[in-house]
Amino acid sequence: MKEKSNNLKIFLNGLITENPTFVQLLGMCPTLAVTTSLKNGIGMGLSATAVLIASNALISLLRKIIPDKVRIAAYIVIIAAFVTIIEMLLNAYLPSLAASLGIFIPLIVVNCIILARAESFASKNTVGKSIIDGLGMGLGFTVALSIISGIREFFGAGTLFDIKIYADIITPPSIIIMAPGGFIVLGIIVAAINYITSKRKAGDN
C-alpha cells in the first residue's frame, strides 16, 4: 500500500503542490506566449507532456550510463530528439495544430520544466516513478496552461474554443491576448493561489 500512496503523492505533487507553472514558475516562455487561445494552450500542454513523459522515462533508464560530466548535454540531446520527432509527426498528421504552435514546438527543448524534471527527478529515481512524475508535471502544466489560456481567450477575444460568446456584442479588450496580458493574468492567478493557500494555512492552525 505504501508503494501506491507514494506514487500518488508524486503524481499529485506535480499536479498541485509543486505545479510547475504556478508554484515553481518554470516553463514561462511557452506559458505566456502560446496561451492566446484554449486550443493552443491544451495543444502545447499535451505535446509538452508527451515529451516530458518520454524523456523522463528514457533519462531515468540511462541514468547509470550517462557520465556526470556530460549530463546536461546528454539530457538535452534526448529531449531535442523527442521534440523533433513530435514536430515531424505533428507536421505530417496534424498540420493545423502545428501551424498555430509555430516556433514554440522547438522551444519545448529548452522548456525549463523538462530539463528541470530530468535533472532533479528522472536522474535520481526509477523509471516507473519518473514516468508518474512526468505525467503529474505534464498534466499540471497542461491544466495551468488551460486555465490561463481560457481566461485570456474569454476576456481578450470573447470566444472560448473559438466559439463566439460575446465577441460580436462588445469588442473585447484585445490587450489581454497580446504580450502584456500574459504577464498580468499569470500574476493575478499566482496571487489568487497565494491568497487561497494562506487562507487554508490560516484555517489549519
Add this chain to the structure above:
Amino acid sequence: MSISVILYPVLIVGAIGLIFGCLLAFASIVFKVDTDEREELIVSELPGANCGACGYAGCSAYAAAIVNDGAPVNACSVGKDAVAEKIADIMGVSAEAVEPKVARVMCMGTHDVSIDKYEYHGISDCAAAARLAGGAKGCPNGCLGLGNCVSVCKFGAISIVNGVAVIDENKCTACGMCINKCPKHIIKFIPKKNKVWVPCSNNEKGAITKQYCSVGCLGCKMCEKVCPVGAVKVTDNFASIDFSLCINCGECAQKCPKNVIKTDL
C-alpha cells in the same frame, strides 16, 4: 531511403557529440577546481531548477553562498523545508541557530560636534544629498541624517537623533535592509555579544578630521597599542575591531584620547 540519407546525419550529429564529449571530459580534468565537497552535496540536494527564487543566480551559486558566506539554508522556495533540513545536516548547523547580530551606525557626528560644508535644502533623501559633493556633512564618511535607513526599516528600529541615525538594539532584527539602503555604507552588522565598537569610519588623516568633527577617530593607534588581545587595527586612518578576537575588556575605550570608541558594558 538511400544509405546516405541516414549516414550523413549520424556522422554529423555523432561527430559533434563526440567532439563535445571529449572536450568536456578533457576540460573537467584540466580545469579541475577543488570546490568544497559540501557544495556538491548541497547542489545534489537542491531541486536543480535554477529558478533563482532564493535570490541567488541558480542552485550552484546558492550552494556556494551557503558554504562560503553563510547564506540562510531555508531560502529555497521550491524545495521548502525538506531541502532546508537536508542542507542543514550537511552544513552541521541547525536551520535557525545563526549567530545573532545587530546593525550599528558607524558615525556619532551630531550637529553639535561636527560642521557642515554647505547648507542642504534639497529633497530629504540621503542618496540625493550624497550626490552633491558627498553630502552636506564635513566628513566624507559621516551620516547625512536624512533618514533613508529609517524609511526602509520595517521594524521602526532606527531614529534620527540630532542629525545622526541611531539604531535601537532591541528592535533591530538584523534584516540588513538599512545596510543596502545607506548610500554612505556606514551601517555594519556587529555580533550582539560584542559590547565595544568604533562608531566612526572617517578615512582622512587625523589633522583633517579634526577640522570638521570633534568625535572623529584620528588614527593615532593608541587603542592598537593598548589592546591585550590585538583585536584592534587602524586601517586607512580609522580603528576597526576584529569582533571574533575582542574580549569586551574596554581598555581601548578608556585610553582613546577623543573617547570615540563606544562601549555598552
Add this chain to the structure above:
Amino acid sequence: MFKKSDILNIFSVGLKLFLITAIAAVILAVINSITKPVIEVNTYKKQNESMQKVLQTASSFEEADMSALALVDFPCAITGVYNGYDADGNVTGFAVMVSSGGYGGDVSLAVGIDNELKVTGIDVISHSETPGLGAKCVKDEFKGQFVGKSADIQVVKSGAKDNQIDAITSATITSRAVTNGVNTAISAVKFIKEAE
C-alpha cells in the same frame, strides 16, 4: 600531466556521448524520411485547396513560366505563379503565391486573378499576426473586399470607394501588408501577360 586512466576516461565519455547522439540521429533520420513525403503532400494539397478557393473557375493548375518576373523588383516576394485551366483546358486566370511582411512576421497569400486582371479572390495561407487584431485578415468580410478590384488598390481607414478597401480596425499594418501582396500579384500577372 595526463595519466593513462585520464585519456581512457576522456574517450569513454566522448564515446558515450557519441553513441547517444548517433542513435538519436539514426532515429530522426528514419522518421524524417517517413514523414517527409507526407508533409510534402500536405503542403501541396493545402496550396491546391487555397488556389481552388481563390480561382473558382479553374479546376486544375499548372506552374506558369516566371522567367518574365526574374528581372523585375517587386515590393513583396512572389513564391509561385500558376495558370488556372477550366474543365476543357483553356486558361481562365492565374493563382499567384505571394508573401509580404506583416506586423508579427510574413503573411503568405494566394491571390486569384482572371484574364482581365481583376481579383477573383484571396486566401491567407499562413500568418503570425496578433490574434484578435491582425489575425482578422483571414475573415471573409476583409478578404471579400478585394474581389473585383484591379491594380494598385489603396487602403483607407473607413468609407472605401471604387478601388479602395477598409483596413481592419487597429491593424493597419496587416491590412497594408495584404494589400501590397495583392497589388504585387496583379503587377506580376500583367508582366507575364505582356511577355506572352
Add this chain to the structure above:
Amino acid sequence: MSMVSIIITALFTQNFLMVKFMGICPFLGVSKKIDTAAGMGMAVTFVMAVASAITYFANLLLGESMQYLQTIVFILIIAGLVQFVEMFVKKMLPSLYSALGIYLPLITTNCAVLGVALLNVQNGFNFIQSVMYGTFAALGFTMVIVIFAGIRENIEEKYVPQSFQGMPIALITAGLMSIAFMGFSGFSI
C-alpha cells in the same frame, strides 16, 4: 535587412523578452538585484554572440537536406559550449567567474539562446548579421532585465499586499513594462 534595422528590431520592436517572450525563466528568477541582473545580462550576451556565430556555421554544414536536424545540433552546441565556457572561466579567470560564471549553467535552459539561433536561420541572415542580431538581442535582454531589477529593488521596500508579494507583483510589473514596449511595435527603418 540593413544593420541599423537589425539593431532596432533586436533591441526594441522585437525585444526578446518583452515582445517575443523568450528567456522569461531567468528574467523572473534572477532579477532580484541589479548586479545579479547585469551579470546575467552580460553572460547571456557573451553566449548569444558566440552561439550565433557557431550555429551559423553548423547550419552551413547541415545544408538543405538536413534542416530537420537544426534543433538537435544547435542545442547540443549551445549546451556543450556553455558548459565548456563555464569550466574554462571557473579555472582560468576566477574573478570573472564570481561575477559572470555562476549564470552560465542557467543559460543552457534559456529559450532566448536557441530562439536566436533558429531565428537567424529563419530570417536567412549572413554571418555578420547573425552575430549582430544575437549580440543586440542579448543587449535588449540585458537592458530589460536591469530595468526590471531596478524596479523590483524599489518595490522591495514599498508596501505590497501579502498575497501579491514576490512573484505576482513582479509579473504585473513585467506586464506594464511590456505595454510600454508595445509603443515600439510596427516601427521600422
